[in-house]
Amino acid sequence: MLSRTIIIIIISLASLTACFTGTETEEGPYYEKSVTFPSGISLDEKVKMAARVVPDSQQLAWQKLEMTAFVHFTINTFTGLEWGKGDESPELFNPAEFDAQQWARIISEAGMKMIILTCKHHDGFCLWPTKTTDHSVKYSPWKAGKGDIVKEVKEACDEYGLKFGIYLSPWDRNAESYGDSPAYNRFFMEQLKELLTWYGNIDEVWFDGANGEGPNGKVQVYDWNAYYRLIENYQPGAVTAIMGEDIRWVGTESGYGRETEWSVTAFAPGGSDRSREINERLGLQATLEDLGSRALIDKANSLFWYPAEVDVSIRPGWFYHKEQDDKVKTVKKLVDIYFSSVGRNSVLLLNIPPDTRGLIHEIDAARLKEFKKYLDETFDNNIAYRAFTRFPGARKSVDGKNETYTYINEFPAEIEYKFPFAEDFNVLMIKEFISKGQRIESFKLEAFVNDEWLELATSTTVGYKKLLRFPAVKSDRIKLTINQSRDNAMISEIGLFLEPDSIQP
Numbered sequence: 127m128l129s130r131t132i133i134i135i136i137i138s139l140a141s142l143t144a145c146f147t148g149t150e151t152e153e154g155p156y157y158e159k160s161v162t163f164p165s166g167i168s169l170d171e172k173v174k175m176a177a178r179v180v181p182d183s184q185q186l187a188w189q190k191l192e193m194t195a196f197v198h199f200t201i202n203t204f205t206g207l208e209w210g211k212g213d214e215s216p217e218l219f220n221p222a223e224f225d226a227q228q229w230a231r232i233i234s235e236a237g238m239k240m241i242i243l244t245c246k247h248h249d250g251f252c253l254w255p256t257k258t259t260d261h262s263v264k265y266s267p268w269k270a271g272k273g274d275i276v277k278e279v280k281e282a283c284d285e286y287g288l289k290f291g292i293y294l295s296p297w298d299r300n301a302e303s304y305g306d307s308p309a310y311n312r313f314f315m316e317q318l319k320e321l322l323t324w325y326g327n328i329d330e331v332w333f334d335g336a337n338g339e340g341p342n343g344k345v346q347v348y349d350w351n352a353y354y355r356l357i358e359n360y361q362p363g364a365v366t367a368i369m370g371e372d373i374r375w376v377g378t379e380s381g382y383g384r385e386t387e388w389s390v391t392a393f394a395p396g397g398s399d400r401s402r403e404i405n406e407r408l409g410l411q412a413t414l415e416d417l418g419s420r421a422l423i424d425k426a427n428s429l430f431w432y433p434a435e436v437d438v439s440i441r442p443g444w445f446y447h448k449e450q451d452d453k454v455k456t457v458k459k460l461v462d463i464y465f466s467s468v469g470r471n472s473v474l475l476l477n478i479p480p481d482t483r484g485l486i487h488e489i490d491a492a493r494l495k496e497f498k499k500y501l502d503e504t505f506d507n508n509i510a511y512r513a514f515t516r517f518p519g520a521r522k523s524v525d526g527k528n529e530t531y532t533y534i535n536e537f538p539a540e541i542e543y544k545f546p547f548a549e550d551f552n553v554l555m556i557k558e559f560i561s562k563g564q565r566i567e568s569f570k571l572e573a574f575v576n577d578e579w580l581e582l583a584t585s586t587t588v589g590y591k592k593l594l595r596f597p598a599v600k601s602d603r604i605k606l607t608i609n610q611s612r613d614n615a616m617i618s619e620i621g622l623f624l625e626p627d628s629i630q631p
């Protein structure tokens with residue numbers, strides 16, 4: 127009798143592990159940052175390779191920041207313009223109450239992990255006492271020309287445990303050499319070198335692709351590869367963004383990323399000739415809806431780990447304008463943006479522009495505080511952590527540890543979780559273990575309500591984090607179905623939360 131029971135246990139365990147082999151890990155190879163396909167392989171083989179393109183360590187660390195802050199501050203803050211013309215007098219720059227500590231405190235208390243500062247915007251005015259031009263803080267009345275905004279912001283970031291990034295606009299409307307390509311490239315690289323070597327660790331370098339010269343304007347050919355080499359040389363730990371090689375512009379400034387967001391794209395990163403050729407051949411640009419589908423993989427020769435960053439301003443403008451004080455985004459809007467950026471496999475880069483005093487305005491500060499309160503109230507209580515599940519390995523997706531994962535090697539796969547008692551929830555979080563790639567192509571969530579399975583949410587990609595909202599239900603049983611995946615799937619965490627009604631869309 128005993129041996130019969132043991133056999134039954136063994137058989138039933140074997141049938142369960144066929145689907146949920148939670149302790150399994152897989153054999154490589156993995157392709158860090160990019161892969162080029164050998165010729166003549168099938169689409170299925172390409173898709174399997176796509177599943178194994180992985181981030182490098184800097185990209186992975188960057189993804190985990192989730193929320194970062196942009197700070198647009200320069201002479202435009204004093205002229206009211208969004209794009210300065212480049213002929214503004216440095217005399218205009220005088221933020222009498224400038225307080226980098228106030229910025230860093232408000233930003234870190236809001237849960238953001240980095241500040242990216244506009245060290246030089248399109249008007250060419252430099253927030254640090256550069257040796258390359260007189261168009262800088264050194265020739266302003268602020269601190270009698272002895273101040274350095276970059277230094278103070280970097281020091282405040284260090285004090286508050288924030289990472290620090292630099293925005294340096296390649297397009298420069300003040301530099302005389304702009305348009306004389308070799309001369310301007312030397313000038314730009316000198317500026318970049320100062321920023322990379324004067325202030326300690328730099329975590330992100332943001333190269334804006336904007337250029338308003340128009341058809342009859344100056345033509346400048348940027349030496350992107352030389353810029354990247356300089357960064358690699360002086361700040362090997364930094365990621366480069368937008369016209370950079372590590373982080374992709376999501377393609378809009380609205381705050382809303384794609385529902386289907388692949389970090390593995392056919393869209394080639396950066397401004398190198400090779401990337402330009404690839405993107406021209408495939409007709410790709412950052413704004414397109416599809417950068418990583420199977421159809422695109424079919425046409426591509428190479429793929430890249432090139433994850434999305436969602437940049438958006440808390441106000442209508444990127445710079446502070448007094449007349450926009452009543453247009454600071456509401457908490458409801460900020461939350462919606464959070465779901466559509468962090469919750470769509472992207473990093474949020476939220477711009478908070480200081481005012482003419484050199485302070486984050488009280489309205490913006492209060493809004494950020496409320497936003498953080500919402501995030502804490504909603505996401506501090508993960509109902510899924512109370513779940514128990516019969517499937518080996520499935521417990522690893524509700525253990526609060528991102529480094530452990532539920533391994534799934536047959537699709538569709540249905541994972542059921544039960545709770546000690548029925549609970550109310552209206553938000554699903556699901557995360558993939560992206561150290562081994564992004565794979566899930568479609569999934570759905572159901573809850574057992576009134577004796578039947580009720581579909582709550584369905585979506586496509588997951589990636590680092592996917593958040594979905596649905597009308598609240600009360601249930602003690604859910605079922606997550608992974609319908610399709612490019613290779614074995616690894617779910618590092620799932621979460622169920624209840625967000626307040628008042629904030630629901």
Ligand code: FUL
Nearest residue numbers: 208209334335336437444
């Ligand atoms: C754009 C710029 O033209 C805007 O002024 C702003 O800096 C935004 C983040 O990027 O390309």
